[in-house]
Amino acid sequence: MNLETTQSQTLAKLTQEISIILVGTILLTLSAKIVVPFYPVPMSTQTLVVLGLGLFLGPVRSSLVVVTYLFEGLLGLPVFAGTPPALAGPAYIAGPTGGYLVGFALAAAAAGWIVQALQGLRPAFRASVAVFLGSIVMYCAGLLWLGGFVGYGEKLLNAGLYPFLLGDLTKATIAVVLYTAYHNRRAV
Numbered sequence: 001m002n003l004e005t006t007q008s009q010t011l012a013k014l015t016q017e018i019s020i021i022l023v024g025t026i027l028l029t030l031s032a033k034i035v036v037p038f039y040p041v042p043m044s045t046q047t048l049v050v051l052g053l054g055l056f057l058g059p060v061r062s063s064l065v066v067v068t069y070l071f072e073g074l075l076g077l078p079v080f081a082g083t084p085p086a087l088a089g090p091a092y093i094a095g096p097t098g099g100y101l102v103g104f105a106l107a108a109a110a111a112g113w114i115v116q117a118l119q120g121l122r123p124a125f126r127a128s129v130a131v132f133l134g135s136i137v138m139y140c141a142g143l144l145w146l147g148g149f150v151g152y153g154e155k156l157l158n159a160g161l162y163p164f165l166l167g168d169l170t171k172a173t174i175a176v177v178l179y180t181a182y183h184n185r186r187a188v
């Protein structure tokens, strides 16, 4: 293999990786726009995409997608659930939902790592454990930060956890079903 072939293969691989990351951020942005504007924490479909990214892309690529997404928001692009009406930028990320946003990166990484670490077990089982633990990681980050705004205790759970449990369970189940269907199809 000559130098030119190696260089063009590296370039093709890099282009593919960048495309995957950009498509991931577009999906995440779209999922932020399917939103019910609760205050201070909106209901959205972001967790479906975050967990799906973790399952399908693994820990490194999925967390890179989320970090790129956060960077887009930091630059002022309206990629978040509350933008508009709020303005994206550092102040938005430092706001009430900032913990969930950072938690998205941790959840994607955790779900991706767990689903890979359980390789060899049934896809449905691996994915279920991964989305469950990934969601816990995301909620820990989200609630810890949100508590700084609404206070800790019952008020925090009413604002940041209880209204979302059923919806997030449904979204996590969809991510598991998609992952399982994909793997079962590949196994045929």
Ligand SMILES: O=C(O)CCCC[C@@H]1SC[C@@H]2NC(=O)N[C@@H]21
Pocket (backbone or CB within 6 Å): 032, 041, 042, 043, 044, 045, 046, 047, 079, 080, 081, 082, 097, 100, 101, 142, 164, 167, 168
């Ligand atoms: O401002 C953002 O873009 C992030 C919104 C975070 C919403 C959280 S994620 C977990 C929980 N489930 C939801 O549907 N909404 C909250």
